[in-house]
Amino acid sequence: MTGHSPAPAGPDEPVLVRREGRAGHLRLNRPRALNALNHAMVRALATALASWEQDDEVATVVLTGAGERGLCAGGDIRGIHEDVTGGGGAASAAFWRDEYRLNARIARFPKPYVAVMDGVVMGGGVGVSAHGDVRVVTERSRVAMPETGIGFVPDVGGTWLLSRAPGELGTHLALTASPVGAGDALLCGLADHFVPADLLDSFVGSLAEREAEEAVRRYAEPAPGGKLEGQRGWIDACYAADSVEEILRRLRDHGSREAKEAAVTIETRSPTALKVTLESLRRARRLDSLESTLEQEFRVSAATLSSPDFAEGVRAQIIDKDRTPRWSPASLPEVSATDVERHFAPAPAELSGQT
Template structure:
């Protein structure tokens, strides 16, 4: 086997086909070859009558997937022309959309850490399982980036302003809050996962779940809706921070402190992306928007600087530019949403006209 094949293990077990992300030392971070391998497997299994269910898990004890290979994106943005990253995102976002519409049950086991790109290959599935070990987040603003892989679609549909809070702060959530916010459907204790997975070889998903599913533990966000909804309903990041600082709840002040460490540009673009995602509606339209935003980020200072500070040098002291929210102009935000012309992702493009709807040709 090649290294690329080792990074995603494929096998069938009875009626279930298994996808195992297998880069445990990198917390199963996704690269382009892994995305393509998953997509090829989904194509083969979609047309295999012996496969009734697809199951996604991650190797190792730490989690399903910590995200995309952001170090490679950093190097491409800093030293290259960005084409490799754009090509990766093009295939990754198409895979996210494919998972959302997959015609067979797609069971994503979101055990342990699930962040960024890991959310993209799991939370769009038809059956999303969390455990007491689940820690789910979209932490992109901390590296000068913006939630992608359909994350703004999911976050925009969360109750009240919970999605705005999670998107701007990058806060991690557990099983109960993942279900509340629409990132997951079912809670299975981690001790039950081996038997649950084994039973999927012989049983329909619904029957296997019925044997092991429990009510999720109580989360934290429902009780925080008061201050979250009041503060994050503001139309600008500046006003959100002002409301958080003035609210009086210790958790609100803590959230404000977190926001003031994030990339000011990424915060403003993220808020705009979420508001636009709510209006767009479909996942395909939102992924098209996210592709524009991600490609624009390749030419921004903050993405390279954020990854340098958090992942490369690990000094945890990014020097954002612009350095403050007040310095980020509306035009700085708007450029992230500029159409890409012939380079658009195009998932939401209307289908070509059928014979019946095509305009009639006039006779000369």
């Protein structure tokens, strides 16, 4: 069946939609905000995918980001902060609902979905790229789920991806919120192929006529070595613990410099977010689908709307940039099991329900 492709977007639209040969191109187009996702962008992406799924003239979908800095820095945190502090968070919950549905649509899209993960790819940027089936990184890639640094918890299917990384690598990345380069993104299952940045234009252009697999064979190269493979010993041993407190104890007591540095980093994160993140990862390991994990993440995200740490983390890191968040509770022992469990209670409007 041949459908009707969406009309090309104007140059000022937040998502540029166009066709080139047999490739449908989606270009995130807020370069001054490092292509941070807002609700309009999520809707535009979903509309284009729904159309191209039925269009026989579109063989491949390609996601890229405008500007020189990266694909996408995540969700529009400033906008969410304004909604949470001034409007109670209803708009943010609606945004997350549509965003997570988009993540699931990308994962089950029936045609090759090629995500060019060049430069910064964080949070929501991971959600619109790492669930695709052809995920390309470059030597400039910096991939992260940075949520614990702003009092939030990995979402957009991030707990599904990280809980399935080898050993405890995903736990390390989630708790520290640390970015990784191309080699480690490949190791952790966040990407599939390495294409040097100076070959990206040729690679993307070739998709107008070539099948995605053929383009990958032509342009992909071995990735530069990462750092995490050589650190698996202490990472797997320390992060296998059942509590954040025990993880920190093991990291501090371990002889390696990297383990102690990880402990120092984790200690700066929101205590509540750390405990909820660890529980989210452990539960995600037992879930059987991305969709069920996104359901869990929606419950957790909705619960953070009533937590002081999310607004405080965004204030400290993004708004005032003083980098000194005042977490509440301020320490891990003060975060009770009840505090953690409430994040997993059914949300007022579940993800699978009607909007």
